[in-house]
Amino acid sequence: MARRKKKQEIFALGNEAVVEGALIAGCTFYGGYPITPSSEIMEIMASRLPAHEDGVFVQMEDEIASMGAVIGASLAGRKAMTATSGPGFSLMQEHLGYACMAEAPCVLVNVMRGGPSTGLPTSPAQGDVLQARWGTHGDHPIIVLSAADVQECLEMTIKAFNMAEKYRTPVILLIDEITAHTREKIELPNPGDYEIHSRVVPSMPPEWYKPYEETVRGVPPMPPIGSGYRFHVTGLTHDRNGYPTSRPDEVDELMQRMHRKIDQFFYDIQLTEETTCDDADVVVVAYGSVARSAEFAVQQARESGVKAGLLKLQTLFPYPRRAMEKLLAHARTLVVPEMNMGQISREVKRVNMGRASVRTINRVDGQIITPSEILKVIMQG
C-alpha cells in the first residue's frame, strides 16, 4: 500500500485559513473592498489569486459593487467569493438578495465586529447573526455557516463553496474577530481529501434549455454565460424561462422551489458537533469563538461531576433543530452564551418550546465570553 503523503502543517491566522479553504474549493474570483478585521483575507487573496492559473482579483470601489462583481463572476461560471465586516455586510445586503433570486452560487465571509454602524472596528462580536439570515428583504432562503477555530475556518470555507454550488445559493460564513486573528497550527489537506462540488451544467441542447426549470432537487442546471445557452437574469420574480412574471401560479412555483431546494436537504446542510452530550443534564449551545470558551467550561464542569455537554452549531441557518431536539430528551437546562443581546437564543427557545429551561449569557462590550462566566451558569444548573 502506498504510504499516505504527510500533510503540510502551517501556523496561520483564521483569515489565512479561509483563503486556503477557498483555493482548495476552487475559488478563482475575488471581488472585494477591505475592512478590518477581514482585511487579511483580501490581502492574501490579492497575492495568491493572480498566481493561480485563471484567478482574478478585483478591488472594487465599495461593498455594493463587490457583491455585484461576485454575482457577475458566478454567472460567468466561476466560483466566486468576497469577505467583509459589519458595515460592509450592510451594503452587500441588496445584491445578496439579487444573488438569492438569480440563484447565483457565491460565498460571502463576514468577520463580525462590534456594531451597530462603525461600532468597534477591532473588537469581536456576534451581532450579525440574524442579519445574515434576514438582512436582505423578501422571504428568501439562505445558508449561514460559522467557524470556531482556525482549522474549522478552512473546512467551513470548503463546505460553504460546496453548498453554494450544490444548491445554487449564496452562502454566508460568519466568523468573528477572535477566530479571524488567532494563529494556530493547521493541516493543509492533500488533494482529494475533501469532496469538492461544482454546479451542474445543462446537458440538453441549448434550444431546449429552460434556465429555471423545475427539477427533483429543485436546483436547475446552470451554464456559464457565453457557452451557447441563452438566459435572462433578473431580480424580478420570473418564470421558468427567466422572464418577469406576476402570475400567482408561476410566482408560487418559483418561491416554493427556492425554499424547497434548501429545506429538503437539511441532513446535508445542518451541521453540528456534540461534545459529551449523550447523558448531559446541562447543554451549552454555542457557535464561533464562544464555542471554544464553552468547550473549556464544559470540560471543567465534567471534572467537578456535573453532567455537561456542548452542542456546537456549525450551521446557524437553516437552524439545526433536529440536533437540538434529540438532546431535549434528557437535557434539563440549555445555556446559550453569545456576544450579542440574544440572537440564536431565540431559535433555541423556539425549538425548545418550554421543555428545558434556557439560560442566556450575553456580552456586548467587545470582549469574549470567558470559560469561567459560562462555568458559573452551568454550575447553577
Added chain:
Amino acid sequence: MKQPMELQRFEIRFSGLGGQGIITLGKVMGAGLALGHGYNVTQTQSYGPEARGGSSRCDLVVSSGRISFPKAESLDLLVALSQEACNAYYPYLKPGGVLVIESDIVKQPPTNHYLGLPFTQLAKDKVGIVQAMNTVVLGALTHLLPFTVQRVMRKSMEETLPAKIRAVNVKAFNLGHREAKKHFGESPEVWGVAPEE
C-alpha cells in the same frame, strides 16, 4: 518532531511597547513551538488602534492536547519589556509563574522573584542593531523553557524570517541563549513544581 515534554495549557504573554517587535516575537516562537516542536499552539494579540506606538501584547497558549479557549488567562510566563506592561499584566501571573523583564527599562519590578537582562543594550552592543532585541529575548527564553530545544527553535526562526535578516537574527538568538545560560542558570525548576515546596 516528538514533543520534548507533556504540557497542559502553558500560557505565555509577551508585552511591551509598539515597535519592540513583540508580535513578531510571539509569531516566531509560536511557529517554532507548533511546527518545530509539534505542540498545539494558539497565538492571539492585542489588536486595535493603539497598536502603533502604544502598548503591545501577544499571547501564546501551548499544550500537548487540544486547546479549547485560545486566550491566555493565568500566565505561566510573563515577559514584560516595559514598566507599564509589567504593572498591567503582573496580576495575571499564576502562583509559581515566572516573570522575565528588560532590566534597564523595567526599573520597579513588582516582586523580587524575577529574571532580568538588559536585552536592548545587549542587542545594541553585541549585535549592532537594536531591532534584534526581540530575537535576543527569544534566545533567552529558549534556554529558560524546559520544553524548547535550541537547535529546533533556531531552525524554525530561520524558516520564518526573510533571508536578508536571517544572519543577524541567528547571532542575536545565540547571544540571548548564551546570556541566559550565564545569568539565569539552568532552566528553573518552578515549572512542574508546586510553589510551596
